[in-house]
Amino acid sequence: MEEIDDIVREFLVESYENLDQLDRDLVALEVTPGSRDLLSSVFRTIHTIKGTSGFLAFGRLERVAHVGENLLVDLRDGRRSMDQPTTDALLLMVDTVRDVLGSIERTGGEGDVDVDPAVAAITRLHDEPVGAPSDEPVAEPAAAGTVPSDEPVPSDEPADPAPAAPPADEVAPTAPAPGRKAAIRPRSAAKKKSADEPAVAEVTDVATDLPAAEAVEAPEPAHEPTPAPAPVVPTQRVPEVAPLEDTGTLRGAADSSIRVGVDLLDQLMRQVGELVLARNRISRLASAAEDVDLARSAQQLNLIASELQEGVMRTRMQPIDHVWSKMPRVVRDLAALCGREVRLEMQGGDTELDRGLLEAVKDPLTHLVRNAVDHGIEPPQDRVAAGKPAQGVLELRASHAGGQVSVEVRDDGRGIDPEIVGAKAVAKGLRTADQVAAMSPGELLQLLFLPGFSTAETVTNVSGRGVGMDVVRTRIEAIGGTVDVESTVGVGTVWRLRIPLTLAIMPSLTVECAGDLYALPQVHVVELVALDTQRPDSGIEYVHAAPVYRLRGELLPLVSLAGVLGVDEPGRDGRSAVIAVVQSDQHRFGMLVDRVLTTEEIVVTPLAARLKSIGVYSGATVLGDGRVALILDVQAIARRAISRESELAARTAQQEAAAARTEVEQVLVAGIGGGRRVAMPLASVARLEHVRSEQVELVGGREVVQYRGTILPLARLDRLLGTYARESDELLLVVYTRGTRSVGLVVEEIVDIVEDEVGRHSTIDDAGLTGSTVLGDKVTELLDVRSAIVAADRDFYSDPLADDVFAGLDELVGAGR
Amino acid sequence: MSSFVTFTIEDRLYGVDVQRVQEALRAHARTRVPLSSEGVAGLVNLRGQVVLTVDLRPRLGLTPVADGTEQMMVVVRVGGETVSLLVDEIGDVVDVEPESVEAPPDTLDPAIRPLIRSACTLADRLLLVLDVDEAAAA
Numbered sequence: 006m007e008e009i010d011d012i013v014r015e016f017l018v019e020s021y022e023n024l025d026q027l028d029r030d031l032v033a034l035e036v037t038p039g040s041r042d043l044l045s046s047v048f049r050t051i052h053t054i055k056g057t058s059g060f061l062a063f064g065r066l067e068r069v070a071h072v073g074e075n076l077l078v079d080l081r082d083g084r085r086s087m088d089q090p091t092t093d094a095l096l097l098m099v100d101t102v103r104d105v106l107g108s109i110e111r112t113g114g115e116g117d118v119d120v121d122p123a124v125a126a127i128t129r130l131h132d133e134p135v136g137a138p139s140d141e142p143v144a145e146p147a148a149a150g151t152v153p154s155d156e157p158v159p160s161d162e163p164a165d166p167a168p169a170a171p172p173a174d175e176v177a178p179t180a181p182a183p184g185r186k187a188a189i190r191p192r193s194a195a196k197k198k199s200a201d202e203p204a205v206a207e208v209t210d211v212a213t214d215l216p217a218a219e220a221v222e223a224p225e226p227a228h229e230p231t232p233a234p235a236p237v238v239p240t241q242r243v244p245e246v247a248p249l250e251d252t253g254t255l256r257g258a259a260d261s262s263i264r265v266g267v268d269l270l271d272q273l274m275r276q277v278g279e280l281v282l283a284r285n286r287i288s289r290l291a292s293a294a295e296d297v298d299l300a301r302s303a304q305q306l307n308l309i310a311s312e313l314q315e316g317v318m319r320t321r322m323q324p325i326d327h328v329w330s331k332m333p334r335v336v337r338d339l340a341a342l343c344g345r346e347v348r349l350e351m352q353g354g355d356t357e358l359d360r361g362l363l364e365a366v367k368d369p370l371t372h373l374v375r376n377a378v379d380h381g382i383e384p385p386q387d388r389v390a391a392g393k394p395a396q397g398v399l400e401l402r403a404s405h406a407g408g409q410v411s412v413e414v415r416d417d418g419r420g421i422d423p424e425i426v427g428a429k430a431v432a433k434g435l436r437t438a439d440q441v442a443a444m445s446p447g448e449l450l451q452l453l454f455l456p457g458f459s460t461a462e463t464v465t466n467v468s469g470r471g472v473g474m475d476v477v478r479t480r481i482e483a484i485g486g487t488v489d490v491e492s493t494v495g496v497g498t499v500w501r502l503r504i505p506l507t508l509a510i511m512p513s514l515t516v517e518c519a520g521d522l523y524a525l526p527q528v529h530v531v532e533l534v535a536l537d538t539q540r541p542d543s544g545i546e547y548v549h550a551a552p553v554y555r556l557r558g559e560l561l562p563l564v565s566l567a568g569v570l571g572v573d574e575p576g577r578d579g580r581s582a583v584i585a586v587v588q589s590d591q592h593r594f595g596m597l598v599d600r601v602l603t604t605e606e607i608v609v610t611p612l613a614a615r616l617k618s619i620g621v622y623s624g625a626t627v628l629g630d631g632r633v634a635l636i637l638d639v640q641a642i643a644r645r646a647i648s649r650e651s652e653l654a655a656r657t658a659q660q661e662a663a664a665a666r667t668e669v670e671q672v673l674v675a676g677i678g679g680g681r682r683v684a685m686p687l688a689s690v691a692r693l694e695h696v697r698s699e700q701v702e703l704v705g706g707r708e709v710v711q712y713r714g715t716i717l718p719l720a721r722l723d724r725l726l727g728t729y730a731r732e733s734d735e736l737l738l739v740v741y742t743r744g745t746r747s748v749g750l751v752v753e754e755i756v757d758i759v760e761d762e763v764g765r766h767s768t769i770d771d772a773g774l775t776g777s778t779v780l781g782d783k784v785t786e787l788l789d790v791r792s793a794i795v796a797a798d799r800d801f802y803s804d805p806l807a808d809d810v811f812a813g814l815d816e817l818v819g820a821g822r
Numbered sequence: 823m824s825s826f827v828t829f830t831i832e833d834r835l836y837g838v839d840v841q842r843v844q845e846a847l848r849a850h851a852r853t854r855v856p857l858s859s860e861g862v863a864g865l866v867n868l869r870g871q872v873v874l875t876v877d878l879r880p881r882l883g884l885t886p887v888a889d890g891t892e893q894m895m896v897v898v899r900v901g902g903e904t905v906s907l908l909v910d911e912i913g914d915v916v917d918v919e920p921e922s923v924e925a926p927p928d929t930l931d932p933a934i935r936p937l938i939r940s941a942c943t944l945a946d947r948l949l950l951v952l953d954v955d956e957a958a959a960a
C-alpha cells in the first residue's frame with residue numbers, strides 16, 4: 006500500500022513540474038509555432054503523463070492526455086500549425102490535467118473532475134480540418150506503445166557506441182561533453198522509473214550510469230572529424246524519435262539531482278544555526294584567552310562553520326525561475342482578457358534565493374505582474390496613438406546585489422502620474438491636500454502602498470481583488486525585504502523588490518540602549534555617526550520638538566531608541582551616543598543608541614506571538630556571550646516613530662531653510678584668532694583690504710588708517726569678542742561702507758564664503774554676537790555687524806542716508822534670534 | 823488522581839499539571855522586553871533556545887520582588903511554545919485525590935478567576951491549581 010502511495014506521490018510531483026514546463030512551452034510555442042524542440046517537449050510531457058496515468062489506472066487522466074497527444078501528433082507531423090484555438094485547447098487540457106492531479110493529491114482518486122469539456126474541445130479541433138483517418142495510424146503506435154516505443158531508443162543508444170568505447174579511454178580526460186550524455190541517461194532511467202519503480206531507485210540509477218555514460222560519450226568529440234556514424238546519431242534518427250532525445254538533454258539537468266525533504270533541510274538549517282552560535286561563543290572565548298592554539302582552532306572552526314552555513318543555505322536555494330515559470334501563462338491569459346499585447350521578457354531567472362522566501366514572494370510578484378499587464382501596459386490602440394509599438398514589453402529581472410536579491414517588474418506602459426495618485430489619496434481621505442502638496446513625486450508614488458489605495462478606475466477581476474499594493478508591501482516586508490516603485494508618465498513603471506537571500510541567519514549590529522543589547526539587522530544600516538553629546542554643539546538640533554541631525558547637509562530625522570522603547574532614563578543626557586543611520590523603505594533616519602558593540606551573525610528565533618504584536622521586534626537571538634537580544638524591526642520602528650507629521654515638519658523646515666537661503670544669500674566666514682570663526686553677511690561687505698600694521702594711526706584713542714584719501718576707522722574683532730589674533734605685519738580688513746562713511750573690521754583670515762541657513766541658527770550668543778550656527782562642520786559665530794561697526798564709528802548709522810543698505814541686514818541677522 | 827508540580831509565590835502554594843511541565847530550574851538572567859505587558863518578565867536563553875518568562879505576580883495582584891531575590895523558573899509547554907513561569911520556590915510533585923479537588927471559591931477576584939482552575943484541599947494547606955495556558959498568556 007505504502008509502495009503505491011509513494012509512486013503516486015512521485016507521479017504527482019513530477020507531473021506538476023512537467024505541467025509548469027508545459028505551460029511555458031505552450032505559450033512559447035504560440036510565438037514560435039515551428040519549433041520542433043518545444044513541440045517535442047510538450048509532446049513528451051503529455052505522453053509521460055498519459056503513460057503513467059494508464060499504469061496507475063487513472064482512466065480519466067489518461068483519456069485527456071490521450072486526446073491531447075493526438076492533437077500534438079498532428080502538430081508535430083506538420084499537419085496542423087499552432088494557432089490560438091489550438092493553444093487554448095491545449096491549455097484547457099493542461100488545466101484539466103492539473104485539476105485531476107489536484108483531486109488525486111487530495112483524495113487519492115480522480116474524484117469527480119469533469120474531463121469531458123476538455124476532451125470534447127480537443128476532439129472537435131482535432132477532427133476539424135484534417136481528415137481523422139489519416140492520423141489514426143500515427144497516433145496509434147505513439148499512444149499504445151508507451152514503454153516499448155521509448156525503450157528501444159535509450160537502450161540501443163548505449164549499445165551503438167559500445168564498440169567505440171576502447172578509444173574513448175584515451176580521450177576520456179579531454180571529453181568535454183559527458184554532462185550532456187549523463188543528462189540523457191537519467192532521462193531514460195526516469196522514464197522507466199515513473200512506470201515501474203519507486204523514486205529512490207532513480208538516484209542509484211543515475212549514479213551507476215554516470216561513469217558508463219561518460220565513457221560512452223567521450224568518443225563523440227574524437228569521432229567528429231572521422232565519419233564514424235554511430236554516436237552522432239540523434240539528428241539523423243527517425244524524426245519521431247530524434248527530437249525526444251534533444252529535449253531530453255534540455256531538461257536532463259533536473260534529473261541529476263535528488264529530492265530531499267524540506268523538513269530535513271530546515272532541520273539542518275536550525276542545527277547550523279546553533280553551530281554558528283556555538284562558534285560565536287568559542288570565538289569570543291578564544292579572543293579573550295590569548296591562547297594561540299585555541300585561537301587557531303577557533304579560527305578554523307570559524308571557517309568551517311561559515312562554509313557549512315553557506316553550503317546548507319545553498320541547499321535551500323532555488324532559482325527564481327520556479328516562480329517565474331508561471332508568469333508566461335499568467336501574462337498570456339491576462340493579456341488576452343484585457344485586450345493587451347504583451348511580450349514577456351525574463352532576465353536572471355537563475356538567480357537563487359531561499360525557498361521559503363521564494364514561496365513568500367510568489368504572490369506579491371504575481372500581483373505585480375498582473376497589475377503591470379492590467380494597469381501598466383495600455384491597450385494596443387492607445388500605444389500606437391502614443392507612438393509606441395502596439396506590443397508592450399513586460400520585463401522581469403532578477404539579480405544579486407549586495408547580499409540581497411533584487412527583482413524588478415518593469416513595463417513600458419503608461420506610467421503612473423504622481424499627481425493623480427496624490428489626488429486619489431486626498432479623495433480617499435488618506436492624506437490631506439496640504440500634505441500632498443508638500444510631497445515630491447517620489448513620495449506621492451509611495452502613497453500607492455497605503456492600505457485602501459487602488460488606482461484602478463474600476464475594480465476589475467484581474468488586479469482589483471481587494472489585494473492592493475499595501476498587501477504586496479506587507480508581504481515583502483514580512484520577509485525583511487523592501488519594495489519601491491519608480492515611474493515616468495508615458496514611459497513605464499518599475500516595481501523593485503529587494504529580498505534578503507535568507508532569513509535564518511543574518512549579519513547584524515549589536516547596539517546598547519539603556520543597558521540592554523539589541524540586534525539591528527545590518528541590511529538596514531547605512532552608516533554610523535558617533536556623537537559627543539558633552540559638547541554643547543553636538544549637531545543635534547530641534548525642529549519644534551523633533552530632533553534632527555545635519556548629515557552632510559541633509560536633515561536627518563532622529564529617533565531615540567530609548568524613547569521608542571520607553572526605557573528613557575532621566576538625566577542621561579550628555580552621555581555619548583551613536584547615530585545609526587538606517588534606511589527603511591523611503592525613510593532614512595538616525596536611530597540614537599548609547600553604543601554600538603559589534604557586528605555578529607545572528608540566528609533569528611521567532612518571537613512568541615504576543616511579543617511580536619508589540620510591533621517593534623522582529624525576533625530574538627542568542628548572542629555570543631549567551632545573552633538574549635531582541636532584534637529590532639526597523640521598518641516598524643520607522644512607522645511608529647516617524648509619523649508623516651513629523652516627517653512633514655522636517656521637510657517644511659528644510660523648505661524654510663531653503664527659502665531662507667535665498668534671502669540670506671551668502672556669508673563671509675572669517676577667522677578672528679583663537680580658532681574662533683565669525684560669519685558676516687557678504688551682501689553688505691564693500692571690500693576686503695590688506696593694510697600694513699604700521700599704517701595704523703591713533704585718532705582720539707581709536708585706530709584708523711588712511712584709505713583712499715579718507716580716514717577709515719578700525720575695529721579689531723578679536724578684541725571686541727574677547728580673543729587674541731596672531732600679531733602680524735599686515736592687517737586684513739573687511740570694509741563696510743555706508744554712504745560716504747566706511748569702517749574696517751580687522752580679522753585674522755578669511756576662511757570661506759558659504760551659504761547660511763537662517764532657520765538653523767542656535768541662540769547661543771554673547772556680547773557682539775547674534776547667535777551661532779554650524780557652517781561647514783564648524784561652529785561659527787554670527788557677528789553682530791552693527792555693534793561691531795558702531796564700536797569703530799559711533800556715527801556710522803546716525804548719518805542720514807536715503808538708501809539704507811543695512812535695512813535688510815538687521816532683519817537677516819535678527820532672524821537668528 | 824492528578825499530579826501537580828507545586829511552587830510558592832509569596833508563601834501561597836500553587837500547582838500546575840505535571841504533564842505540562844518540562845523542567846524546573848533556577849532563574850536565568852533575563853533580557854527585558856520594553857513595551858511588553860507587565861507580566862512579561864523577559865527572555866531567557868534556555869540551552870540556546872529563547873524562552874519567554876512570565877511573572878505571575880502582577881496578575882496575582884502581588885508586588886514585584888526586590889532586586890536580587892533568587893527566583894526559580896517552572897518551564898511549561900504551551901501549544902508549540904515553551905514558556906517559563908517565574909516563582910519563588912519549587913515544591914514537591916503532589917498527587918491529589920479527585921475528591922479533594924474543588925472549584926475555586928466564588929468570592930475569588932474576577933480578574934484572577936480564569937487563572938485558577940481549582941482549589942485542592944491538601945492535609946495541611948490549600949493548593950491552587952493554575953490554568954497553564956492562562957498563566958503563560960501573561
